[in-house]
Amino acid sequence: MKKIRLNNKQNYIWLKIDAFFRKSTILDQLSGTKPATYLLLPLIGVGMAFLSSCSTDLSRNPQASRETDTAQAIQESATPNNRPLVPTPEDTNFVVAVVDKVEPAVVQINTARTVRREVPEIFNDPFYQRFFGQQVPQAQERVVRGVGSGFVINSNGQILTNAHVVNNADTVTVSFSDGRTVQGKVLGQDTVSDIAVVQVPTNNLPTVELAKSGQVQPGQWAIAIGNPLGLEKTVTVGVVSATDRSISDISSSDSRVAYIQTDAAINPGNSGGPLLNARGQVIGVNTAIIRGAQGIGFAIPIDTAQRIAQQLITQGKVEHPYLGIQMIPLTPEVKQRINNLPNSNIRLQAERGILIARVLRGSPADRAGLLAGDVIQEINNQPVTTANAVQQLIEQSGVGANVQMQLQRNGKTVQLTVQPGPRPATTE
Template sequence: MARLLRQTLLAMALFSGGLAYGVWLSSPRGQEWLQQTPLASWSQRTSEGVGSLLPRPEAADSAAPADAVRPSNFIAAVAQKVGPAVVRIDATRTVANPLDPELFNHPLFRHFFPQLPQEFQQEGTGSGFIIDADGLILTNAHVVEGSERVRVHLLDGRTFEGKVKGSDPVTDIAVIQIEGENLPTVTLGNSDQVRPGDWAIAIGNPLGLDNTVTVGIISAVGRSSGQIGAANKRVTFLQTDAAINPGNSGGPLLDAEGRVIGVNTAIFQRAQGVGFAIPINRAMEIAERLIRDGRVEHAFLGIRMITLNPDLVARLNRDPARLSPLTVQEGVLIGEVVPGSPAEQVGLRKGDVIVEIDGRPIRDAEQVQQLVDAAGVGKTLTLRVIRDGQVRIFQVKTGVLPPDF
């Protein structure tokens, strides 16, 4: 009974309020208000109900450009500035069927699977960015490796056929050429000035999600190829915690001003939030040689190396098969000499320890690689080597790194 009474009183109150509102609208003041209020605005507000009580967004300034970005959000500003110059690269290549050829060609197998091809088309997706208005695009070599067709997609919807001008698997850098007009370009930074703790913004196409923006910091600089599990690469890396996933390869790593400081290239398989980029200074050095010559020659001694430290030296000296003990605590031990290489030609041997190159003390294998690469092809290096406890000097003229080394 009490509930029915409350409902009756509420209905009477609502009816009275509505009646009073109608009477007021019929009054001279109400009519004047109706005449001064646009019908569309009045009907929209009354139909919105409770929503009409919420704050309304301020009208956009018609004088402001359509692409204006709030200056307080520097990440959005960088993404908007650089995003149009970041491209998606679709590469098509022919690959062999992974099945064992003997099994594949067996009559019984072919009987049950007669239509199974020996080769098939494989498509891969990566990222890149336009470095020149003439249509030059920087990306990773592994994005276009073995490709027969390259298609480049811009953020504005345009699609171009791309031509690989050059690719260098040793540094994982490649350059693509497209023909177009009014192409957006990036601004290059200086990777030598990058510090741990600096902002890092990555833009790319991970997992097919075009123009994805992630942000973090530079976690470290100067990571060697050996440290990240890519010992065959002749480059040091920037480390970042900005999210980098498959498909980001070849995209730009940017500083807080939107300048390119690196080329995103790898993720650390055993961890999350650990990615690596090739410093842009090194990448552009390789790109310029690819644009000019179509290829890059890397210097080569022909040795496989092991960095020594006191613990490793102690373990090696305990090996009963070792003929003579190591007498140094640091340096680079030659683990193998490649037949026919410059190192073999001058008499370097397995077990020799390199302690100096051109008067510079040697402490790790990456240092040897950097000095050889910096010297270039056809240059003579002076190596100070310890063999059987004795110092020996070798003059080695660098050769050209074989493609399969």
């Protein structure tokens, strides 16, 4: 054991410590108790001094090293990465910025309509009235209420939403994020595109910024704000899953819209609310989901919604262009079947395009000279391979526009100009 020579000061300290312990021992013997509290404090002081003086030699004592590491880990875990346990700018992101920017312009739309249940005509017969007496059913009325979303597109109080949100409503009430509630009036609605515009008697409203939906790409961020199931100011985030989804993809019978698909959660009540990009610009109007599916929602591209809305604002209605043809995509199977028909003067040679199966008599297509068996290959110099693409191009052209068509008829290329007419209320 190595001897250590102490100087006068060190000798004085040790003498004090020795006297303290001697005194404590005598007190213990006299009282029969051990003053643990008082004994602990000096021992802790000595121990701390010991650990401190030996801190550079922990490698020789693995147990002490482990204890030191544990104490240090506990201390660091209290403030991980030295980060205070309070909100910091790092807790905000682009979604928070988008919500702050757009939420004042997003509204909740509440509707009410009265539904009357009529008595079957048979009960109006006096015979049945005498037979049933007081048990003859009476006409009944009930109020059906609905909730949806919308967003302000004009500071003068014009709000864009879905037609199915306000369809047949007797009253429309609009609630803003600041707590205001006002009565609204439906300026117009278009059931084909499912777009409606509501007017409220309020000025200087915050508005949204509109993007160009033609620039939307799969994979980009998508943020939905609305009132799903009546839960106000709900924000969901996802991505654009796909673009140009056709009407058949969501089982819509006659909607000429190329939908934006998103996996941002959309539920009943989100209808009419905005779908936004990472800059807080509206790229679409949330409108539909596939029942029973998860993460599959659809929005009307804002370019289409804006075009329809302007017609509703200025004219109160929308005229959709109409050709009067029935179409099917041309496939090898369809081509073979048509060419094998007996007593048919149609011989298909085209490998791609849209086959005209029928031309309605007196329709714009009939007047332009289109025939059953023609294969549409281009519209306004744009190749087409789906019936949905044909509908979209015709819809974009508008009523009365000169639409250039390139057809193939019995192996020959034919150029025709068609002027779409207004879509009739009923078609064959």
